[in-house]
Amino acid sequence: VLTAIDVAILPAEARLMDGSAFAVVDVLRATTTIAAMFQHGIARITAVDDLERARAAATERGAILFGEVAGLPPAGFDHGNSPRDIGALSPAGREGVMFTTNGTRALCTVAGLGPTIAAALANASAAAGWLVAAEGRAVIVCAGNAAGERFSLEDLAAAGAIVRRLQTLCPGARCGDAARVAAATPAALVEASAHAALLRSIGLTGDIGFCAREDTCPVVPQVVATGPGYAVLTRAG
Amino acid sequence: VLTAIDVAILPAEARLMDGSAFAVVDVLRATTTIAAMFQHGIARITAVDDLERARAAATERGAILFGEVAGLPPAGFDHGNSPRDIGALSPAGREGVMFTTNGTRALCTVAGLGPTIAAALANASAAAGWLVAAEGRAVIVCAGNAAGERFSLEDLAAAGAIVRRLQTLCPGARCGDAARVAAATPAALVEASAHAALLRSIGLTGDIGFCAREDTCPVVPQVVATGPGYAVLTRAG
Numbered sequence: 001v002l003t004a005i006d007v008a009i010l011p012a013e014a015r016l017m018d019g020s021a022f023a024v025v026d027v028l029r030a031t032t033t034i035a036a037m038f039q040h041g042i043a044r045i046t047a048v049d050d051l052e053r054a055r056a057a058a059t060e061r062g063a064i065l066f067g068e069v070a071g072l073p074p075a076g077f078d079h080g081n082s083p084r085d086i087g088a089l090s091p092a093g094r095e096g097v098m099f100t101t102n103g104t105r106a107l108c109t110v111a112g113l114g115p116t117i118a119a120a121l122a123n124a125s126a127a128a129g130w131l132v133a134a135e136g137r138a139v140i141v142c143a144g145n146a147a148g149e150r151f152s153l154e155d156l157a158a159a160g161a162i163v164r165r166l167q168t169l170c171p172g173a174r175c176g177d178a179a180r181v182a183a184a185t186p187a188a189l190v191e192a193s194a195h196a197a198l199l200r201s202i203g204l205t206g207d208i209g210f211c212a213r214e215d216t217c218p219v220v221p222q223v224v225a226t227g228p229g230y231a232v233l234t235r236a237g
Numbered sequence: 238v239l240t241a242i243d244v245a246i247l248p249a250e251a252r253l254m255d256g257s258a259f260a261v262v263d264v265l266r267a268t269t270t271i272a273a274m275f276q277h278g279i280a281r282i283t284a285v286d287d288l289e290r291a292r293a294a295a296t297e298r299g300a301i302l303f304g305e306v307a308g309l310p311p312a313g314f315d316h317g318n319s320p321r322d323i324g325a326l327s328p329a330g331r332e333g334v335m336f337t338t339n340g341t342r343a344l345c346t347v348a349g350l351g352p353t354i355a356a357a358l359a360n361a362s363a364a365a366g367w368l369v370a371a372e373g374r375a376v377i378v379c380a381g382n383a384a385g386e387r388f389s390l391e392d393l394a395a396a397g398a399i400v401r402r403l404q405t406l407c408p409g410a411r412c413g414d415a416a417r418v419a420a421a422t423p424a425a426l427v428e429a430s431a432h433a434a435l436l437r438s439i440g441l442t443g444d445i446g447f448c449a450r451e452d453t454c455p456v457v458p459q460v461v462a463t464g465p466g467y468a469v470l471t472r473a474g
Binding site for chain 1: 244245246247249250253383386387388389390393413414415417418421422426430431
């Protein structure tokens with residue numbers, strides 16, 4: 001049974017938190033996009049923590065190459081990191097490789113710590129349903145900004161939406177200090193964050209509203225294999 | 238003029254934040270204790286990031302040796318980290334050396350980044366008065382827990398009390414995302430934090446109420462010299 005709920009404010013903190021199950025949140029936009037990919041039937045995604053390795057892995061595996069640097073698709077990438085675009089790509093049955101500044105790095109950092117999923121507002125209830133089955137401590141990990149080294153308001157707010165669901169599902173679980181702060185942070189602050197302002201400034205306003213909607217996607221992307229610099233996800237359940 | 242207000246959730250984040258002036262907050266208890274020392278007339282304090290170096294520095298300088306490991310004074314220390322004890326020590330005119338798990342480490346990390354003070358709820362208004370004179374960005378740095386690697390609710394809450402004062406003093410300054418979360422965190426959560434529970438468990442309940450009181454101490458401890466592993470503070474102004 002789930003006995004404790006906590007939030008890692010940055011990925012590095014997760015290593016110190018003795019979690020039984022982890023959910024990585026990069027709500028603007030990587031984990032929202034990953035959830036959308038599985039909703040549209042992609043077979044597997046390899047999240048990679050290095051841009052060149054992402055290019056090489058996609059070529060080697062004949063995979064669709066997704067991702068961003070400074071919010072935009074790098075040269076040679078098939079697609080960016082916009083969850084709105086996924087439906088039009090017909091990714092069903094295909095394989096993806098993904099590199100983003102924060103989300104895929106965080107997945108690679110956390111995947112080695114224990115069972116790990118990708119979570120966002122889009123799949124908040126599905127993610128909470130998966131986490132609540134853990135024995136012990138569920139840790140929701142904010143991917144952060146600036147390669148995981150800066151606080152991310154949008155990830156804290158999205159983590160809070162998952163914490164509130166866990167509190168409802170499992171009222172006996174103890175909330176850690178950061179989980180309590182997250183639970184008190186309105187999900188609406190995702191749209192008021194500095195990173196949302198950055199996305200607006202590069203013409204990606206539509207992504208923000210998409211990422212801010214809760215429970216549009218009943219899918220849980222789960223890490224099934226990991227090693228130095230990569231984490232492979234498939235759809236759970 | 239102060240143009241921006243932000244909060245570093247952990248000391249390491251401060252390096253990435255382009256601050257013009259910094260306030261390090263370890264409200265339970267190091268920066269509260271440092272403020273109390275200057276209120277009682279201590280001449281200077283050398284904050285040190287290593288226990289053995291603290292012992293050596295105190296011997297060499299004939300200084301009073303303050304500090305804690307796991308909340309309690311290490312062997313050979315003259316005093317712990319309790320702000321309530323300072324008045325009885327008659328420290329006026331003397332010199333102190335201090336090592337604590339989070340606060341003195343954070344001071345050593347931040348002191349090299351720019352003008353730096355020690356702040357807490359006890360000197361929240363005095364600290365805000367000093368910060369508001371900065372040109373550019375004021376950054377309030379949470380010392381954190383676990384040697385500065387874990388989130389600290391009590392430091393976020395105390396930082397928020399300073400942010401709210403800065404917002405009043407300087408309504409035109411822009412608040413960063415973490416400063417907005419801090420400003421929304423009630424100061425009363427200092428007493429509800431996991432670290433407060435730890436202090437209660439080792440018999441230091443009285444310290445918590447002492448550290449939770451605002452504006453009992455109109456003193457600003459300022460770093461006047463720093464180098465690898467140390468920061469020297471005197472009373473500003």
